[in-house]
Each structure stands twice: as C-alpha cells, then as structure tokens.
Amino acid sequence: MKITVNNLRKTYDGKQVLSVDSLEVKKGCITGIIGPNGSGKSTLMRLISGIEKADSGTVAFEDKKASEETWKGITLVFQKPYLINTTVYENIAYPLKLRGAGKDEISRRVETMLELLELGSIRHRNARTLSGGEGQKAALARAMVFEPQLLLLDEPTANIDPKSIYIMEKAIRHINEKVGATVLLVTHNVRQLKRLCSYGIFMNNGSVEIQGAVGSLFEDLDNTPMGSFISEEFII
Amino acid sequence: MEYIMEGFKEAFKLLLSFDSEVYGIFLLTLYVTLMSTVISTIIAVPLGIMIGLKKFKMKKALIRLLYTLMSMPPVIAGLIVYLILSRRGPLGELQLLFTPAAMIIAQVTLVTPIITGIVYNSTRDRGESIRQLAHTMGANKKQAFALLIFELRADLLGAIVSGFGRAISEVGAVMLVGGNIKGHTRVMTTSIAMLQSMGDYSQAIAIGIVLLLISFGVNSILYHSQQVN
Ligand SMILES: Nc1ncnc2c1ncn2[C@@H]1O[C@H](COP(=O)(O)OP(=O)(O)O)[C@@H](O)[C@H]1O
Ligand SMILES: [Mg+2]
Numbered sequence: 001m002k003i004t005v006n007n008l009r010k011t012y013d014g015k016q017v018l019s020v021d022s023l024e025v026k027k028g029c030i031t032g033i034i035g036p037n038g039s040g041k042s043t044l045m046r047l048i049s050g051i052e053k054a055d056s057g058t059v060a061f062e063d064k065k066a067s068e069e070t071w072k073g074i075t076l077v078f079q080k081p082y083l084i085n086t087t088v089y090e091n092i093a094y095p096l097k098l099r100g101a102g103k104d105e106i107s108r109r110v111e112t113m114l115e116l117l118e119l120g121s122i123r124h125r126n127a128r129t130l131s132g133g134e135g136q137k138a139a140l141a142r143a144m145v146f147e148p149q150l151l152l153l154d155e156p157t158a159n160i161d162p163k164s165i166y167i168m169e170k171a172i173r174h175i176n177e178k179v180g181a182t183v184l185l186v187t188h189n190v191r192q193l194k195r196l197c198s199y200g201i202f203m204n205n206g207s208v209e210i211q212g213a214v215g216s217l218f219e220d221l222d223n224t225p226m227g228s229f230i231s232e233e234f235i236i
Numbered sequence: 237m238e239y240i241m242e243g244f245k246e247a248f249k250l251l252l253s254f255d256s257e258v259y260g261i262f263l264l265t266l267y268v269t270l271m272s273t274v275i276s277t278i279i280a281v282p283l284g285i286m287i288g289l290k291k292f293k294m295k296k297a298l299i300r301l302l303y304t305l306m307s308m309p310p311v312i313a314g315l316i317v318y319l320i321l322s323r324r325g326p327l328g329e330l331q332l333l334f335t336p337a338a339m340i341i342a343q344v345t346l347v348t349p350i351i352t353g354i355v356y357n358s359t360r361d362r363g364e365s366i367r368q369l370a371h372t373m374g375a376n377k378k379q380a381f382a383l384l385i386f387e388l389r390a391d392l393l394g395a396i397v398s399g400f401g402r403a404i405s406e407v408g409a410v411m412l413v414g415g416n417i418k419g420h421t422r423v424m425t426t427s428i429a430m431l432q433s434m435g436d437y438s439q440a441i442a443i444g445i446v447l448l449l450i451s452f453g454v455n456s457i458l459y460h461s462q463q464v465n
Pocket of ligand 2: 042043079154
C-alpha cells in the first residue's frame with residue numbers, strides 16, 4: 001500500500017512538532033525512519049495510522065483518502081504496546097475475532113504467529129505479565145495475524161534482547177515477502193535500518209530531511225544533521 | 237453488659253423465627269438498593285466513560301462538580317429530592333413522597349455521581365490507549381466500546397459495588413423522603429435508627445448483623461475485583 005503525505009502539520013501546546021511537506025512510502029517495501037529523539041517520528045506514525053488527527057495536510061493510501069475500509073487494512077504497533085488483559089493467545093486472536101473469522105481459521109492463523117514469533121510456550125500467560133521483549137513480540141504477532149496491507153512499527157525492537165530482535169526481524173521480513181505487506185518502521189538503530197530496509201527516511205526537528213534508497217542516507221555526511229546523528233549513534 | 241448479651245440472643249431468635257416484619261424490611265431494603273444501583277449504573281457508566289474520553293468546554297468545572305457531588309452528604313440528597321417531590325415542589329403532582337420510588341430517586345441522586353466519578357477516573361487513565369488500540373486493530377465504534385468495557389471490567393464492577401454499598405448503608409436520604417413508614421418505606425438503616433431511639437436493642441442488633449453481613453459480602457466482591465486488576 002503506497003502512502004503519500006502532503007503538507008502535514010501537527011502542533012502540541014502551541015509548539016509545532018511536525019511539518020512534512022511531501023513524503024512517499026513505496027508499496028510492498030520495508031522503509032525505515034530514523035532521527036534523533038523528539039524529531040517527530042512517533043507523531044508521524046500516529047498521524048499516518050489515523051489514531052490522531054493532523055492540524056492540516058493529507059495522508060493518502062494508494063492515492064485515496066483514508067476511510068473506515070482503509071483502516072481495516074492498516075495497523076500500528078506502539079513504542080509501548082497496549083496488551084489486552086487476557087492471554088497471549090486471545091490477544092493475537094483479537095483482530096481476527098473483530099473481522100468475524102471462524103474458529104478454525106483463528107486457530108490456524110494464531111498458531112502460525114505463535115510459531116513464527118516463538119511464543120508457543122507462553123500462549124496461556126496473561127499478556128500483562130509479559131516481559132518487555134515478550135510483550136513486543138505478542139503485539140507484533142497480533143498486528144501481523146490478520147495480514148494487514150500496511151504495517152506501521154514504532155521502535156519495535158527498542159530495549160529488547162538480541163535473540164528477540166532476531167526473531168522479530170525475521171517475522172517482519174516474512175510478512176513483507178510472503179504476504180506482500182508494506183512496512184514502515186521507526187528505528188533508532190542504523191545497523192537495523194541497513195539490515196532490514198530498502199528505503200530510508202531521516203527526520204530532524206519535525207521534518208523529513210532525506211528520503212530515498214537506504215544508501216542515499218549515508219552519502220554526504222560531512223556537516224549534515226544525518227552525519228552528526230550517525231556519529232552520536234556510534235558513540236553508544 | 238447484660239443487656240447487650242440479651243440483645244444478641246433475642247436477635248438470633250428473631251432471625252431464626254423468620255419474623256415477617258423483619259424480613260419485610262430486608263426485602264424492601266434490597267429492592268430499593270438494587271433498583272437504585274441498577275438505574276445509577278445505567279446512567280453513570282456511559283456518562284463516566286464519555287467524560288473520560290471526550291474533550292469539551294467546561295470539562296474541568298464539570299469534574300470539580302462531580303467530585304463535590306461524590307462526597308455529598310446523604311441528607312442533602314434527601315433534602316433536594318424532598319423539595320422536588322413535596323406537594324408544592326416541581327414534581328409534587330406525581331405524589332411520590334414517602335414511597336419506595338422516592339427512596340430510589342434519592343439514592344440514585346446520591347449514587348450516580350459516585351459511580352460516574354470512579355468510572356471517569358479509570359477511563360481517564362486508560363481509556364485513550366484502549367481506544368487507540370481498538371482503532372489500530374480495525375475495530376468499529378461498537379467493537380471499540382466493547383473492548384473498553386472488557387478492559388475496565390474490574391473497575392466497573394468496583395464502581396458499581398461501591399455505589400451499592402453507599403446506597404444500602406445510608407440513612408439520611410431515605411429517612412427524609414421515605415419517612416420510615418412501617419410496612420411501606422421502612423428499611424434497615426431507618427429501622428435501626430428508630431429502634432435505637434426506642435430502646436429496642438434486640439431487633440436493632442438483628443438488623444445490624446444482617447446489614448454487616450451484606451457489607452462484608454459487598455466488600456469481598458470489591459476486594460476480588462481489585463485482585464483481577
Ligand atoms: N501528546 C503530546 N503532547 C505534547 N507534546 C507531545 C506529544 N507527543 C509528542 N510531543 C512532543 O512532540 C515532539 C516529537 O515527539 P515524538 O513524535 O514522540 O518524537 P520521536 O518519536 O521522534 O522521539 C517532542 O518534542 C514531544 O515532546
Ligand atoms: Mg518515538
């Protein structure tokens with residue numbers, strides 16, 4: 001699902017935190033957004049997902065304005081996902097139940113997700129008792145289970161262990177390659193961007209400074225915001 | 237000391253003899269309290285959720301008023317309803333004063349703000365993230381509301397049980413608008429107050445024991461609902 005953003009603005013408490021003149025996200029690809037803290041990455045994701053309204057500007061999917069129908073094919077996994085107060089299994093089954101799927105289909109799809117994200121052993125645990133990494137994986141499984149056309153991920157692998165990061169990246173590639181979902185993810189990790197994404201977006205101070213093939217983000221780094229962002233990234 | 241022991245003995249005898257006057261009081265109390273709790277719940281749950289989720293003008297003022305009403309003394313609620321229902325009041329023609337209906341109205345006035353306030357608090361804390369999740373999952377409005385109710389289920393139960401507890405234990409409001417008429421509007425709290433003033437301790441103790449048992453049951457439910465969270 002192609003995303004086209006035009007003149008998108010958002011202000012909080014009189015302070016403009018987002019101002020994106022023009023942005024295009026390619027259909028069927030994995031695109032990564034990087035940028036310093038507070039540069040508006042999460043705000044952009046919320047506006048694209050429709051959970052929040054922009055002050056002005058437009059977001060279009062396949063050149064159409066978003067509608068009830070479009071939302072059904074778009075999902076966002078939050079930086080801190082909200083898990084329903086029930087089992088891991090029921091959390092993952094939830095979007096399927098909303099769509100009126102039958103028992104057999106639910107069980108088949110949820111099993112596939114439990115296996116893909118290696119959550120089988122905690123399927124009966126209450127989702128509120130999960131660790132950070134387990135919770136992120138459960139939220140990703142829940143977002144992928146209904147095979148959305150567009151998957152928005154806000155720092156899905158922040159603060160989790162390498163094994164879980166590996167599993168989640170494998171799952172993200174799976175839904176992109178096997179299901180054809182367009183993936184737009186925010187990451188603070190340049191190596192993850194290079195590993196996972198074919199296109200990249202660099203945000204700074206609420207605007208998109210660079211967009212294009214991932215390689216293009218790493219050209220002309222001298223004395224640019226991207227250059228200093230990367231050098232700071234490698235200090236840690 | 238003696239008369240207290242004597243009172244307890246008499247109280248148990250009274251309870252075991254299934255005295256029709258005493259049991260009539262229990263039944264009327266349960267009827268009035270359950271009715272007022274149900275009506276308050278129907279008003280307060282959607283209202284509390286709406287105030288918690290929506291942004292509107294005067295919201296702050298409304299919440300301050302709500303908090304004030306939550307701690308409204310029962311006699312005040314009773315007085316307001318009394319004035320409205322009294323013969324010269326705006327709803328005097330309905331002739332509801334000194335009927336169980338008047339008692340239900342007074343308790344609804346008292347309990348609705350309590351349930352609304354508690355529901356508002358939990359919706360304010362968690363409602364927005366639940367609404368956002370529902371949206372990202374592709375839920376329609378009805379499905380989003382169902383998820384909200386499911387997620388707040390323990391809080392809602394707690395709010396309703398608190399409302400019930402408040403209704404069954406108050407004297408002032410039902411005394412003013414019900415009048416404690418024997419066989420008609422006499423409930424547990426008003427009869428305890430009356431029996432005490434008459435020095436008839438055994439019946440007061442008997443009713444008191446049952447009221448305590450109900451309170452215990454209500455608080456057990458409340459405790460368990462908090463455990464679920
Ligand atoms: N709900 C909000 N209310 C007020 N300010 C906000 C809100 N959400 C984000 N901001 C502000 O907007 C700016 C961008 O935030 P965000 O989009 O979360 O950045 P990022 O995800 O890139 O770290 C920050 O300065 C942040 O403090
Ligand atoms: Mg962020």
